[in-house]
Amino acid sequence: MTIHLHDIGGEHSLTLDADGLAADAAVVAAGHEPNGYFWEGLVRFAWPDIAEHVDFDSEAGIFCAVGSSSDLARLKTAVESVITSPETVRDIIARAEASGFDFDD
Incomplete structure (x- = not known):
């Protein structure tokens, strides 16, 4: 799995390797770069x-969120349902763009 929950010294984080995901082609087809910044925007x-309850520390190759274990567990469940579904990603991108949202990827 490309999503990992970490607990290092009491700090909780969730990381997603933003490479080789099933939804990558849908992201590229929509004119975006399937990198950590894109996934951060999608989550936002x-x-x-x-x-609003987590901090982000994403980079080009990795999405990273830092927060409470309960918020990160909810986020992990949500993101897992999307990274394997190009159709869902296309839908979220379309709704975001229609609202004027900027992914900043």
Whole structure:
């Protein structure tokens, strides 16, 4: 699995290797770069109720969120349902773009 929950010294983080995901082709077809910054934007748009409770430390090759174990567990479940579904990613991108959201990828 490309999503990992970490607990290092009491700090909880969730990472996603942003490479070789099933949804990558859908992201590229929509004109975006399937990198950590894109996935951060997708999370901010699709799950703002979770995003407001975590901090992000994404990079080009990795999505990273830092927060409580419960918020990160909810985020992991949400993201897992999307990274394997190009159709869901296309839908989220379309809704985000229609609302004027900028992925900043």
